[in-house]
Amino acid sequence: MERFPFLLLPTLSVLLCAQEPVILQAPIIRVRLHPDEAWVTRSGRTRVDGAGIHRLDIGNLPSGLRLEDLQVSAKGPAGTRMGDVAVRADVRTVTETAEWRKLEGERERLRDRRDDLESQRDSLAAEQKFLRELQATHAKELSTRLAYTLPTSQGLTEFGKSLQQRLAVLMKEERRATRDLNDLTKEERRLDAELLKRQGEQRTAPSIVRVELTTAGAGVVEVELLYRQTQARWRPNYEARLSEDRKTLGLGLYAAITQKTGEPWNGVRLEISNARPSRGLDFGMFDGPQIVSLDYSSPGSTPIKFAHSERALAAQSNTYSAAPPPPPPSPRQATAVVEVVASSSEAEMVEEATGLASTWVLEGSKDIPSDGEPHRFRVTGQDLQPTMTLLAVPRLETNVQQVARFEGPGNLPLFPSATVTHYVGAQRLGESQLALPAPKQPFQLGFGPYKPLRVSLRSLDRKEEQVGTFTKERQWTLREQVIVSNDGGEPVEVEVQDRLLKSNLETVKVTMLPETTVGSEERIPGVRTWKLMVPARGSSTLTMACQVRAPLDGRLDGLD
Numbered sequence: 001m002e003r004f005p006f007l008l009l010p011t012l013s014v015l016l017c018a019q020e021p022v023i024l025q026a027p028i029i030r031v032r033l034h035p036d037e038a039w040v041t042r043s044g045r046t047r048v049d050g051a052g053i054h055r056l057d058i059g060n061l062p063s064g065l066r067l068e069d070l071q072v073s074a075k076g077p078a079g080t081r082m083g084d085v086a087v088r089a090d091v092r093t094v095t096e097t098a099e100w101r102k103l104e105g106e107r108e109r110l111r112d113r114r115d116d117l118e119s120q121r122d123s124l125a126a127e128q129k130f131l132r133e134l135q136a137t138h139a140k141e142l143s144t145r146l147a148y149t150l151p152t153s154q155g156l157t158e159f160g161k162s163l164q165q166r167l168a169v170l171m172k173e174e175r176r177a178t179r180d181l182n183d184l185t186k187e188e189r190r191l192d193a194e195l196l197k198r199q200g201e202q203r204t205a206p207s208i209v210r211v212e213l214t215t216a217g218a219g220v221v222e223v224e225l226l227y228r229q230t231q232a233r234w235r236p237n238y239e240a241r242l243s244e245d246r247k248t249l250g251l252g253l254y255a256a257i258t259q260k261t262g263e264p265w266n267g268v269r270l271e272i273s274n275a276r277p278s279r280g281l282d283f284g285m286f287d288g289p290q291i292v293s294l295d296y297s298s299p300g301s302t303p304i305k306f307a308h309s310e311r312a313l314a315a316q317s318n319t320y321s322a323a324p325p326p327p328p329p330s331p332r333q334a335t336a337v338v339e340v341v342a343s344s345s346e347a348e349m350v351e352e353a354t355g356l357a358s359t360w361v362l363e364g365s366k367d368i369p370s371d372g373e374p375h376r377f378r379v380t381g382q383d384l385q386p387t388m389t390l391l392a393v394p395r396l397e398t399n400v401q402q403v404a405r406f407e408g409p410g411n412l413p414l415f416p417s418a419t420v421t422h423y424v425g426a427q428r429l430g431e432s433q434l435a436l437p438a439p440k441q442p443f444q445l446g447f448g449p450y451k452p453l454r455v456s457l458r459s460l461d462r463k464e465e466q467v468g469t470f471t472k473e474r475q476w477t478l479r480e481q482v483i484v485s486n487d488g489g490e491p492v493e494v495e496v497q498d499r500l501l502k503s504n505l506e507t508v509k510v511t512m513l514p515e516t517t518v519g520s521e522e523r524i525p526g527v528r529t530w531k532l533m534v535p536a537r538g539s540s541t542l543t544m545a546c547q548v549r550a551p552l553d554g555r556l557d558g559l560d
Contacts, residue, residue, distance in 0.1 A: 021057045021210065022055070022056050023057050024044040024056045024058050025044050027043070028040055029041055030268060031270055033232065033257055034233070034273050034274075034276060035235075036230070036233055038228070038229045038232035038233070039277075040226065040229055041225070042224070042227075043222065043223070043224045045222045045223075047221075048218060050215075050218050051217050052214070054212070054213045056211045056212075056223055057210050058225055059090065059208045061208065062261060064207065065227055067087055070085065072225055074211065074221060074224070076219055076220065077216060077220075080221060081213070082214075084210075085211055087209050088207070089206070090208050104195075106191060113184060114188075117181050121177040124174045125174065128170045131167050135163050196370065196372060211223055231259060231261045232257070232261055233258055233259075234258070235255070235258075236253060236254070237376065237418060237419050238251060238252065239254060239420075240423065246388050249385070250382075252381030253378075253380050254377065254379060256375070257377065258372060258375070259370055260370050263370055264370055265366070265369075270377065271362070272362065272379050273358065274415075275359070362377055380412060386404035387405045387442075388404055389444075390494045392497070393496075393497050394455045394457040394482050394496065395457060398454065399453075399455070400450045400455055400484070401446050401450070402448055403446050403447070404446075414434065416435070422446070424447060430448070438524055441524060452487045453486055455482065455484050455485075457480060460543075461477055461478065461545075462476070463476070464476050473549050474551070474552055475549050476547065476548045476556075478544075478546055479515070480543070482496055482498075485534075485539040486535065486536060486537065489536050492533075492534055493531060493534075494533075495529060496530045496542060499526060500527065500528055501559075503548075508548065508556070510548050511548075512546050513545035516543060516544055517543050519531065
């Protein structure tokens with residue numbers, strides 16, 4: 001019995017320690033941005049006085065946090081173990097700073113001011129309406145009196161003059177009220193933006209995360225808390241800066257970050273990731289064989305039932321009727337089509353080659369207010385040595401474009417369809433969307449028209465006729481000419497591109513005619529390319545000619 005008090009003391013100390021949670025201050029130190037969400041990291045340290053179970057509370061967190069939105073880690077003295085993690089809402093707490101309360105008071109005053117101005121404007125409008133109706137009645141009465149008698153003009157004139165003066169005063173006051181309302185609207189927008197920035201200073205029922213730690217002794221413990229925020233994201237932007245001498249092209253990736261989480265991110269380390277942690281990772285698998293059976297329930301038909309398992313077959317699901325194939329179209333119903341073959345996009349493959357789950361850490365600490373506005377930060381960049389080309393596509397436009405071509409930037413992530421802003425030196429030229437080239441083709445960016453050059457496309461011949469001795473066919477003969485004119489004082493080389501005509505039917509034949517200018521090549525599938533040397537203050541031409549044969553029946557598309 002003498003030892004009983006000594007056995008109770010350690011147990012009592014553990015219980016007391018477990019019953020007294022410690023408030024842990026954990027500021028935001030890091031934010032990882034994803035395309036559709038953000039993971040915010042808070043870190044805090046505290047000292048525990050002895051061994052036992054310790055409960056740490058991290059408060060003033062965003063409202064509505066869930067356990068599945070949290071990741072918690074802890075470290076401390078040797079033998080430290082992390083136990084339960086819980087999240088709850090502190091419904092008794094409403095945090096409002098003095099600045100927030102001041103802004104709220106200012107907003108109420110602006111609302112009262114708006115009510116006064118709108119009431120004044122409505123009153124002025126009503127009085128003007130009454131006076132205009134009275135003015136119309138006075139004019140009608142004056143006309144009636146003039147038709148029958150000659151009234152004294154002094155009274156009528158004074159009354160009409162007083163009406164006009166009062167209307168003028170009312171219109172002046174209404175214009176002043178409208179200007180005051182416009183100024184008030186600007187002030188309200190400024191105040192709303194400031195309130196949005198300080199949204200984190202007014203939060204009802206913030207979340208509290210409780211972390212349970214068991215330590216073997218006294219020491220310093222450090223807890224790191226990560227939680228997901230869906231009101232934050234980033235979008236890729238590119239800047240393409242061509243040097244004045246056209247020898248260097250700087251291509252930089254920027255992140256446009258938007259967040260309205262209610263928490264200002266001040267002095268945090270930013271990480272940009274193109275991974276999507278909320279992406280579903282389910283994949284399909286077969287759950288049994290595909291079973292084919294016959295059902296003769298309706299005479300004259302043989303419906304075939306398909307099922308991927310015995311269970312699905314028993315449920316009579318996925319039932320299809322086997323119908324005979326449609327008869328082949330008659331010659332008069334057939335349609336001949338001439339296809340313009342375009343290059344295919346390899347966006348997915350290129351993106352995978354650059355990495356589907358990459359993360360970039362931005363230099364220094366960043367500040368991003370919770371204002372819902374995009375804030376732009378540089379992620380990475382690369383200097384390239386482009387090949388400058390003068391490119392003409394006369395079937396699409398009359399300008400000759402300056403194009404920078406370069407090999408795929410190996411260290412730069414590529415996001416198809418992201419906005420690219422083009423510069424030459426410090427001059428902004430415009431925007432485009434990042435397009436990924438066909439396989440084995442270079443990237444290219446346009447930097448505006450080359451003014452000394454003009455290009456035109458003329459139709460020389462477009463003839464349709466019937467040909468053939470025993471089997472009659474239709475034949476189209478197409479001849480076109482491209483003219484590139486140079487008003488400059490130096491000869492230049494121009495690359496001219498045009499699409500090929502190709503048929504997807506054996507009965508439709510496309511033949512290139514001998515008068516077509518030689519020297520074309522098909523770098524891009526379905527696109528011909530010529531190189532023309534255009535003399536100074538002169539011009540160069542090339543001819544494109546082909547014949548298309550098709551049966552008499554059917555409609556031919558694709559010659560436009």
